[in-house]
Amino acid sequence: MSKPKGFEKPTGFRDYTPHVVTKLRTIERNVLECMERWGYRQIITPTIEYYDTVGVASSTSDRKLFKLLNSRGTTLVLRSDLTAPIARVVSSLLKDEELPLRLSYHANVFRSIEEEAGREAEFFQTGVELVGDDSPEADAEVVALAIASLQAAGVSSFKIAMGHMGFLNGLLEEVIPGQTVQQEQLKEGLLGRDYVGYRQSIEALNLEPKLKEQLEAILRLRGGKEVCTHATELSSSAEAAQSIAHLCAVFEVLEAYGVSEHVLIDLTMIGDFSYYTGMTFEGYAAELGSPVCSGGRYDNLLQQFGRSLPATGFALKTNRIIDGVHGITIEEKKPVRIQYTSECRAEALNEAARLRSIGQNVVTFLLPEDGAETSTTNVGALTGNKSMQAEQVITFGSEKGGKR
Amino acid sequence: MSKPKGFEKPTGFRDYTPHVVTKLRTIERNVLECMERWGYRQIITPTIEYYDTVGVASSTSDRKLFKLLNSRGTTLVLRSDLTAPIARVVSSLLKDEELPLRLSYHANVFRSIEEEAGREAEFFQTGVELVGDDSPEADAEVVALAIASLQAAGVSSFKIAMGHMGFLNGLLEEVIPGQTVQQEQLKEGLLGRDYVGYRQSIEALNLEPKLKEQLEAILRLRGGKEVCTHATELSSSAEAAQSIAHLCAVFEVLEAYGVSEHVLIDLTMIGDFSYYTGMTFEGYAAELGSPVCSGGRYDNLLQQFGRSLPATGFALKTNRIIDGVHGITIEEKKPVRIQYTSECRAEALNEAARLRSIGQNVVTFLLPEDGAETSTTNVGALTGNKSMQAEQVITFGSEKGGKR
Numbered sequence: 001m002s003k004p005k006g007f008e009k010p011t012g013f014r015d016y017t018p019h020v021v022t023k024l025r026t027i028e029r030n031v032l033e034c035m036e037r038w039g040y041r042q043i044i045t046p047t048i049e050y051y052d053t054v055g056v057a058s059s060t061s062d063r064k065l066f067k068l069l070n071s072r073g074t075t076l077v078l079r080s081d082l083t084a085p086i087a088r089v090v091s092s093l094l095k096d097e098e099l100p101l102r103l104s105y106h107a108n109v110f111r112s113i114e115e116e117a118g119r120e121a122e123f124f125q126t127g128v129e130l131v132g133d134d135s136p137e138a139d140a141e142v143v144a145l146a147i148a149s150l151q152a153a154g155v156s157s158f159k160i161a162m163g164h165m166g167f168l169n170g171l172l173e174e175v176i177p178g179q180t181v182q183q184e185q186l187k188e189g190l191l192g193r194d195y196v197g198y199r200q201s202i203e204a205l206n207l208e209p210k211l212k213e214q215l216e217a218i219l220r221l222r223g224g225k226e227v228c229t230h231a232t233e234l235s236s237s238a239e240a241a242q243s244i245a246h247l248c249a250v251f252e253v254l255e256a257y258g259v260s261e262h263v264l265i266d267l268t269m270i271g272d273f274s275y276y277t278g279m280t281f282e283g284y285a286a287e288l289g290s291p292v293c294s295g296g297r298y299d300n301l302l303q304q305f306g307r308s309l310p311a312t313g314f315a316l317k318t319n320r321i322i323d324g325v326h327g328i329t330i331e332e333k334k335p336v337r338i339q340y341t342s343e344c345r346a347e348a349l350n351e352a353a354r355l356r357s358i359g360q361n362v363v364t365f366l367l368p369e370d371g372a373e374t375s376t377t378n379v380g381a382l383t384g385n386k387s388m389q390a391e392q393v394i395t396f397g398s399e400k401g402g403k404r
Numbered sequence: 405m406s407k408p409k410g411f412e413k414p415t416g417f418r419d420y421t422p423h424v425v426t427k428l429r430t431i432e433r434n435v436l437e438c439m440e441r442w443g444y445r446q447i448i449t450p451t452i453e454y455y456d457t458v459g460v461a462s463s464t465s466d467r468k469l470f471k472l473l474n475s476r477g478t479t480l481v482l483r484s485d486l487t488a489p490i491a492r493v494v495s496s497l498l499k500d501e502e503l504p505l506r507l508s509y510h511a512n513v514f515r516s517i518e519e520e521a522g523r524e525a526e527f528f529q530t531g532v533e534l535v536g537d538d539s540p541e542a543d544a545e546v547v548a549l550a551i552a553s554l555q556a557a558g559v560s561s562f563k564i565a566m567g568h569m570g571f572l573n574g575l576l577e578e579v580i581p582g583q584t585v586q587q588e589q590l591k592e593g594l595l596g597r598d599y600v601g602y603r604q605s606i607e608a609l610n611l612e613p614k615l616k617e618q619l620e621a622i623l624r625l626r627g628g629k630e631v632c633t634h635a636t637e638l639s640s641s642a643e644a645a646q647s648i649a650h651l652c653a654v655f656e657v658l659e660a661y662g663v664s665e666h667v668l669i670d671l672t673m674i675g676d677f678s679y680y681t682g683m684t685f686e687g688y689a690a691e692l693g694s695p696v697c698s699g700g701r702y703d704n705l706l707q708q709f710g711r712s713l714p715a716t717g718f719a720l721k722t723n724r725i726i727d728g729v730h731g732i733t734i735e736e737k738k739p740v741r742i743q744y745t746s747e748c749r750a751e752a753l754n755e756a757a758r759l760r761s762i763g764q765n766v767v768t769f770l771l772p773e774d775g776a777e778t779s780t781t782n783v784g785a786l787t788g789n790k791s792m793q794a795e796q797v798i799t800f801g802s803e804k805g806g807k808r
Contacts, residue, residue: 004454004478006457007492007710008457009458009492010450010453010478013452015447015449017498018446018447022445036737037765038760039765041426042429043421043422043425044420044425045413045419045420046413046418047482047526048417048514048525048526049414049417050413050414052408053410053411053413066452074408076414078451088410088413089419091410091411092411093419093421102767103422110451110452122450122451135770255750256749258750258753258754258757306410333440335443345657345660346662349660349662350662360441361440361442361443362443363442363443364545366539
């Protein structure tokens, strides 16, 4: 174990240079403003939570949680998502607010990584939670808002894949009742989009061909609204039927929103959060293989914080949008450079203040005195006006000390 | 040790409700925009750093650092300020950028607290670093920008107290040369503004009355520009003289900025960061006893990251401004409430989209079907239009199912 070098930072952690920050901040502002238009109000929760409350309630596996101990020996975690902390706040600080609650956030979250190349241990999410409404209308609202948010973030070409946990649960319980290990194995295959592995798992089951075919048929349940009809025909489970009816109702509301062209029904899709109970969805940008947003309904999470309420929501994977999507073009305003001799200082600084007050970015610089020693750093600064650091240069007094 | 209850969060950590977030975000945006006008570009650094690099370089005492171990057993810390991380970035990622570098940030920082009432373990700072310029002009720029930033944050009535580490060091070394323990004791008294303790420490010294009087006289070195003259008379140390000359030059530049009315010279003031080497300052709002901003010059910090460069900067204590200063009035836009029957859904959602596109906040709500069961949460939502949740209500279709 070697000591880190002076300028090193831990693996998976990242510095954002000004150009990238400008892009991140633009996306953050546009998306939060969009969410505000839909009546969502921002909240901020702590970076650190108790392991026994929010840590356990989060869907992040234990080994991926960043843990630390406080002075009393209690285990704390760095938040791994915002859904569990917001569930905590809804159950405490906001318990007297009227329902439904519409809340938004932009925050950094933490997942311990095993030093995989390019994986980030800290990254940003921008999302919403809609609490206290179990209707298809509420699910459709968050999907429609996810679409509006992706557009506000500059993602122009994308698809939303929408599924339902209940359909798969119902169908599996119908075909291989009680076989939880096998059910989990099949779900794992779908979660990882490993369809070869999924088929192999089916083959390994001791089932009559008709039932195997029923499980295989799930893989074809991807497409438009017609998928709902096919799905209904595939299963006689009540849970599956209710789920499909709900999903179909959500799709109809999305048609009313005028955004169904962006939405595919995909019953092979399982949200990667263990707390999802109903509709789940993921957004895919044309440029990227991994999702740029994900969301779903979680009707059992809040009761873990003592308040039983249905809820649905989503989060943009903001870092993937910054890094992988070419949507937003950032124009950085180059500052005006005002340079001056000490005799003209007040005049020059006054002009700088005037330009700033009308929205111009300005840097100021005292010219070296005639014949005076100039330090290396000041010479460095002086050569700056040839380069990208400044565009327009305004000089007060003579550079060669003419006024003196 | 009892387990935390379901909805508890660790001591010293805070949830920000929507109203407070609006205030925080307004201050953040106004201040960062102000800094951008002055040519400062935002950077973001990780929440977690190596203890051996940034942790040690920060001015936070060891016991106040939040520490954790990574999977390799290396000690990590949650950042306790942004100055040390930015010094790391300037020495690595930004090492080829032209000088001077002007960088800004808004970030949360962490200090472990011993559960004192009302102390926060995580709080926000909004600040700048100006790197690569050791002139009085640079120090004056950050003081003037601190003043502009406080004004942008809505702090209308405040004073900046400005001192210099070098004056005190020079004077102490002149009067009690080499007596580092006693020097530290006297500095502690000044840092804590414990003037009684400071006088007692002087009394305890084995010194002739004239020298004791010289140390006591420091307490009177607070006021306007005339303090520089009194200070020059008090010490014959070269370091003290140079420091006063620098401070006087900074004050003159602040006069040229037209902001010296806000500035007091206070040579009893010691910045509470151990890395300060030159000019230091603190800002006091009329409403609050504790400073709302602090800053100063730190010419030795960057060499710890392998790049020897002078630097100066400051940070607003953003939480104190949110909580303690009555500057910014936040007007929260109440959303329009559009309610509709299922038959009029498309029409209603279309109107919602139109209102949102012209900057109106809108929430939408499906009216319960005539005679249908309404769930508790939907009834809760319905009663919402009588209260603060919505102001204007637009109904599409009849609440009693008239259109059906």
